[in-house]
Amino acid sequence: EVQLVESGGDLVQPGGSLRLSCAASGFTFSIYWMHWVRQAPGKGLVWVSRIRGDGRDTGYDDSVEGRFTISRDNAKNTLYLQMSSLRADDTAVYYCARDVVLGSGSLENWGQGTVVTVSS
Amino acid sequence: QSALTQPPSASGSPGQSVTISCTGTSRDVGGYNYVSWFHQHPGKAPKLLIYEVTKRPSGVPDRFSGSRSGSTASLTVSGLQADDEGDYYCSSYAGSSGINVVFGGGTKLTVL
Numbered sequence: 133e134v135q136l137v138e139s140g141g142d143l144v145q146p147g148g149s150l151r152l153s154c155a156a157s158g159f160t161f162s163i164y165w166m167h168w169v170r171q172a173p174g175k176g177l178v179w180v181s182r183i184r185g186d187g188r189d190t191g192y193d194d195s196v197e198g199r200f201t202i203s204r205d206n207a208k209n210t211l212y213l214q215m216s217s218l219r220a221d222d223t224a225v226y227y228c229a230r231d232v233v234l235g236s237g238s239l240e241n242w243g244q245g246t247v248v249t250v251s252s
Numbered sequence: 253q254s255a256l257t258q259p260p261s262a263s264g265s266p267g268q269s270v271t272i273s274c275t276g277t278s279r280d281v282g283g284y285n286y287v288s289w290f291h292q293h294p295g296k297a298p299k300l301l302i303y304e305v306t307k308r309p310s311g312v313p314d315r316f317s318g319s320r321s322g323s324t325a326s327l328t329v330s331g332l333q334a335d336d337e338g339d340y341y342c343s344s345y346a347g348s349s350g351i352n353v354v355f356g357g358g359t360k361l362t363v364l
Contacts, residue, residue, distance in 0.1 A: 167353070169298075169355075176339075176341060176355060176356070176357050176358040177290070177292075177298060177341050177343075177355045177358070178355060179343070179351070179352070179353040179354065179355055182352055182353065191348075191349075191350075191351070191352040192351075193351055194350075194351060227297060227298070232303070232309075233286065233303060233304060235345075235352065236284070236286035236303075236304075236345040236353075237286060237288055237343050237344065237345050237352070237353035238286065238288050238300070238303035238304065239288065239290070239298075239300055239343075240300045240303070240309055242297040242298055242299075243297065244297055245297060
């Protein structure tokens with residue numbers, strides 16, 4: 133069974149940093165594109181970032197480009213999102229998701245989400 | 253403002269059919285065969301219903317179907333059931349450079 137478990141969400145001050153993790157199991161992690169998607173309170177889904185299975189190709193939404201870095205450790209079956217220069221509008225539930233069609237956004241499996249709150 | 257446009261709400265009675273639209277551009281919905289649809293219950297993670305415009309993952313009933321005409325994709329839910337209530341989101345691949353994936357703003361479906 134495919135499982136994705138996010139962790140690392142917390143309350144952080146504006147301008148601060150945070151690293152989210154997503155532990156994957158039940159599939160061959162290293163061959164799948166993975167994504168981060170976020171959802172602000174009461175709002176819709178917003179794509180954040182994606183990374184290819186070998187880690188050599190990444191992409192970001194304009195709102196996080198230059199502030200967030202996606203990475204993965206295939207030996208540990210873990211996806212990461214390093215977040216810096218955090219702003220109030222980064223407050224959201226952050227989901228990791230597995231893409232089953234070559235990074236296209238066909239997100240078949242999702243974690244339960246981890247909550248990031250940016251506030252002083 | 254979301255990149256893809258969805259109606260904010262839709263409704264139907266049990267057993268009826270409802271169709272939700274998702275309008276983009278030639279740079280996303282109209283340019284690639286990678287439109288997906290998701291269903292989300294409050295407080296839960298989204299669930300993939302449709303990918304590659306018309307394909308259903310294993311376990312998704314054939315009451316859910318996807319289609320596309322030009323730069324507008326559509327999700328049809330047939331034989332509405334109470335559990336179909338919730339938020340529905342479309343997404344599309346948008347190319348290998350810049351923003352790669354875009355979502356719609358979501359449609360809240362009410363089963364009357």
